[in-house]
Amino acid sequence: MNIGTAAxxxxxxxxxxxxxxxxxxxxxxxxxDSNYRIYSNQDVEKLLFVGKARKFDFSIEECRELLSLYENKDRPSSEVKKITLKKIKEIEHRMSELDSLRTELKRVSKNCHGDQRPDCPIIGFLAEKNRN
Amino acid sequence: MNIGTAAxxxxxxxxxxxxxxxxxxxxxxxxxDSNYRIYSNQDVEKLLFVGKARKFDFSIEECRELLSLYENKDRPSSEVKKITLKKIKEIEHRMSELDSLRTELKRVSKNCHGDQRPDCPIIGFLAEKNRN
DNA sequence: TCTTGACCTTCCACTTACGGGAGACTTTAT
DNA sequence: ATAAAGTCTCCCGTAAGTGGAAGGTCAAGA
Structure with missing residues (x-):
């Protein structure tokens, strides 16, 4: 099939x-002759595989690795698990970062009237010089 | 001061x-004459402001907006609050996405032996065709 | 047969928010 | 005077594509 169908x-x-x-x-x-790409059903399987892995936040390079593990029927499952656990760690790290951001932003925005007056603690917060 | 000092x-x-x-x-x-950038203390204040806003996940364009609100002493605080609440929403949205990813990855990795055997439910999961 | 339109190709530019490095110039220190 | 450090502009690279231009291919209809 052509690329459009595979897509x-x-x-x-x-x-x-x-x-x-x-x-x-x-x-x-x-x-x-036509220089058109020709996709097999197997290729489509791989596209689906990568599509799903990408949705799960695996990078292209990680997908490449997972794909080779997917194709290699003898790979040890420990390889796959390692990548996955690393990804879970990354996700949790990012989540905790976002959680601090959210907490802080909520804190400062709670004190902001959000009205016509120019007085705004959010701006004040961002302008604060904190020594670190 | 020169750029190095400001930095x-x-x-x-x-x-x-x-x-x-x-x-x-x-x-x-x-x-x-030298074409060197000359930073005032006010410029440094702005750099600090932007640096902090960036840490709080505001994009450059959002920083630009916040900066103009920061410079405009008459702006209504509602403007600032609006941007901040939008950012909080974005953060929360991303967090919930990451949470689903994490839950799913944890689920599939729990069933993976992670040993020398090739049998791996994580690969199986990624290869699954789910109809949507 | 010709043509139209859909599909395909390569190539280039754009996105975010910078970092790295080249080559040239200015300032500072010895 | 000279060397070192700082600064300048310009270009390339990142991740993971998206969008568009110019051109080749294919199937169907007049």
Missing amino acids: KKSGLSVKTVRFYSNIGLISPDKSS | KKSGLSVKTVRFYSNIGLISPDKSS
Whole structure:
């Protein structure tokens, strides 16, 4: 099938699928006469796989790694688990960062009247010089 | 003061300070003979302000807006509050996304032995075709 | 057969918020 | 005087694509 069909089946955009082809993540065959990319059902499986991994915040390089593990039937599951646990750690780290931000922003915005008066503790907070 | 001093005082890198100058976020005077940027104490205040806002996940464009509110003594506090509440919403949205990711990744990784055997439910999960 | 329109190709520029480095110039220190 | 440090502009790179231009390919209709 052509790239448009593969894109539709995988739920990705044509641009994205072509991008994955260009970076060698998922390399379809190419028709020698028309130069069109030709996707197999297996390729579509891989596109779906990567699409899902991307949704789960794995980077392209991580996807590349996961994909090779996915293709290698003898890989030890510990490899996969390692990547996943690392990702969980990253997510939790980012979540705790965001949590502090939210807490702080909530704190300062609670004291802001949010009316026509120019007096604003949020601005004051951002302008505060804190020694660190 | 020169850019290096301003950078040190604001805790930003020279590159970053120059970047802010280039995009017109914080525009110092320029020495007419040496072409060096000359930062005032007020400029440093602005750099600190922006540095802090950036840490709190405000984008450059949001910083630009906050900065103009910071400089405009007559602005209504409602403007500032609006931007802040929007940011809080964004943070909370991202947090809930990350929370689902984490939950799902934890779920699938719990069932993975993580040993030498190739059998891996994480890969299986990523390869699953879910209809949506 | 010709043409139209949909699809495909490559290539380039743009996005965010900078960081790295080249090569040239200015200032400061020895 | 000279060396070192600081600064300047300019260009390239990042991640993961998106958008567009110019051109090639294919199937269908007149």
